[in-house]
Amino acid sequence: MSDGSMREPTFLVLTALASEPQHGYAVIEDIARITDGRVRMRAGTLYAALDRLRTDGLIEVDREEVVQSRLRRYYRLTGVGERRLATETHRLRQQAGVAERRLQGRGIAYGGGPA
Amino acid sequence: MNTHDGLERGYRRLLAVYPWQHRRSYEEEMVGVLLSEAEPGQRRPRPAEVADLLAAATAARFRGAAGGLRDEAWRQAASVVVYFGAILMLGVSLRPLLNEAAARISFDARGLDSTTVYASGFVLDVESLLRPALWALVVAALVLHRRRFAAGAAAVLAVLAATAEITRVAGWYAESPSRVLQSFWLVTGATLIAVAAVWLIGGVPGSQTRGALPRGTALVVVAVVLILAGGVADIAQRWWFSDWSFVMTTDGGFMVRIAALLFLAAAVLLMIAGALQGAPVRRRLVVFGLPVAVVALMVPYGFAGFMFSSQQFATPIPVNPLQWTLLIGGPAVTFVVAALALQRRERHLRWIALGQAADGSVKAP
Numbered sequence: 001m002s003d004g005s006m007r008e009p010t011f012l013v014l015t016a017l018a019s020e021p022q023h024g025y026a027v028i029e030d031i032a033r034i035t036d037g038r039v040r041m042r043a044g045t046l047y048a049a050l051d052r053l054r055t056d057g058l059i060e061v062d063r064e065e066v067v068q069s070r071l072r073r074y075y076r077l078t079g080v081g082e083r084r085l086a087t088e089t090h091r092l093r094q095q096a097g098v099a100e101r102r103l104q105g106r107g108i109a110y111g112g113g114p115a
Numbered sequence: 116m117n118t119h120d121g122l123e124r125g126y127r128r129l130l131a132v133y134p135w136q137h138r139r140s141y142e143e144e145m146v147g148v149l150l151s152e153a154e155p156g157q158r159r160p161r162p163a164e165v166a167d168l169l170a171a172a173t174a175a176r177f178r179g180a181a182g183g184l185r186d187e188a189w190r191q192a193a194s195v196v197v198y199f200g201a202i203l204m205l206g207v208s209l210r211p212l213l214n215e216a217a218a219r220i221s222f223d224a225r226g227l228d229s230t231t232v233y234a235s236g237f238v239l240d241v242e243s244l245l246r247p248a249l250w251a252l253v254v255a256a257l258v259l260h261r262r263r264f265a266a267g268a269a270a271v272l273a274v275l276a277a278t279a280e281i282t283r284v285a286g287w288y289a290e291s292p293s294r295v296l297q298s299f300w301l302v303t304g305a306t307l308i309a310v311a312a313v314w315l316i317g318g319v320p321g322s323q324t325r326g327a328l329p330r331g332t333a334l335v336v337v338a339v340v341l342i343l344a345g346g347v348a349d350i351a352q353r354w355w356f357s358d359w360s361f362v363m364t365t366d367g368g369f370m371v372r373i374a375a376l377l378f379l380a381a382a383v384l385l386m387i388a389g390a391l392q393g394a395p396v397r398r399r400l401v402v403f404g405l406p407v408a409v410v411a412l413m414v415p416y417g418f419a420g421f422m423f424s425s426q427q428f429a430t431p432i433p434v435n436p437l438q439w440t441l442l443i444g445g446p447a448v449t450f451v452v453a454a455l456a457l458q459r460r461e462r463h464l465r466w467i468a469l470g471q472a473a474d475g476s477v478k479a480p
Contacts, residue, residue: 024148042164043148044171047141051175070147 006088009049012039014058014077014085021062021076024050050075058084123150125159132172134179192399193311195329195392197273199385200308201253202332204276206339207301208246210346215243242283249276253312258328266316273312277305292431293422296442300411303446307406331388338384345377395461402453406446413445 006014016022016030027050028041041049053059058081062074077085126149130142149164160168253276256269284302287294348371389400414422418438425432434442 025151042167044167048171071143
């Protein structure tokens with residue numbers, strides 16, 4: 001994976017896996033919680049992201065379970081994944097900081113309406 | 116059968132669009148997730164799910180195809196295409212210079228004023244020097260190619276050389292579109308070399324892309340020399356015996372036979388140079404060669420009517436959009452289809468080999 005900016009689904013999947021290893025459906029639920037319901041990732045999008053992240057070595061399989069005759073595979077962040085998420089988080093925080101300062105300069109309070 | 120079974124079957128039908136590797140890794144998991152996400156009483160996949168799965172499956176297929184093109188055999192084949200292609204293009208671009216030199220020698224030998232050569236269309240200009248100079252620099256960059264920087268330099272030079280070829284051929288369009296068509300194989304070949312050179316910049320350089328010349332390079336160089344010699348024989352035939360019959364002292368066909376033999380020997384050497392590569396590289400070289408072959412065959416056969424008609428009018432007939440699409444899209448589509456077919460074929464061969472190995476291990480005592 002390049003060191004450029006990360007797409008939102010990738011960032012969200014890494015964020016979801018940052019707390020603990022999770023299976024696919026739990027990742028979807030967690031992302032919905034993280035984004036206050038704004039993002040409900042679909043299975044096709046989720047597994048495209050998981051496959052790409054596994055290929056790039058950012059996540060790996062933690063364990064597999066069979067629940068009600070269905071395979072559940074748990075994924076976890078790798079060291080590379082942790083560093084990439086940390087780098088991206090830092091980048092986003094820096095950009096958000098600049099945006100916040102400029103909004104304050106225009107007399108607009110952080111989070112919405114006028115100061 | 117309950118609604119759950121029908122829904123699961125619907126999902127599995129959609130998942131069948133994914134490449135088999137993806138299905139093998141994720142199908143069971145995805146079915147579980149999709150069923151967990153389903154509404155109570157849902158009987159078939161929702162339109163949004165269908166769209167999401169189809170889009171993701173298509174993307175996975177493209178990723179798979181692109182990933183296959185990154186294997187070492189493709190890189191080696193691309194490296195051979197750039198090496199051999201640049202050497203051949205150097206030979207091809209040297210031909211007008213040799214043509215002019217032969218004409219001048221021919222005129223001088225007969226005590227004629229060689230400045231009349233210009234009246235015959237042989238003009239030593241910047242373009243005729245620039246093309247061989249650029250291809251020679253590509254070859255030099257490849258021979259000195261040991262670092263990523265050199266790969267980048269070779270790619271930039273190859274792009275410039277291909278641009279010079281395209282510009283030269285495009286310059287004929289206003290006067291003679293049929294001449295452009297006749298030289299379109301050259302444009303296709305030059306573009307292919309440039310694309311392969313740019314492609315080689317990315318990724319880890321393979322054994323053949325890190326300085327070592329590909330096997331058979333010497334044969335290709337000899338083939339180019341033979342092509343040039345054949346060209347000179349061809350030119351000598353034209354200048355000494357046909358256009359100037361008063362100096363004809365021997366059978367004109369003799370030189371034609373010499374030229375034909377030299378071209379034939381060059382073709383054999385090129386085939387041997389190709390055969391010296393490993394089987395996987397050889398198969399990929401065929402895929403690389405197909406776009407040029409398609410253009411070379413499409414122009415005389417598919418455009419025969421156009422070529423004939425275009426020359427019958429004082430104002431040349433322009434090439435229409437459909438014909439341009441065929442000329443440009445045909446080689447590109449040919450490459451993609453041939454590359455995908457080759458990957459599919461090799462995958463099947465691997466399965467057969469695995470099956471035979473497994474069969475052998477079972478039968479073994």
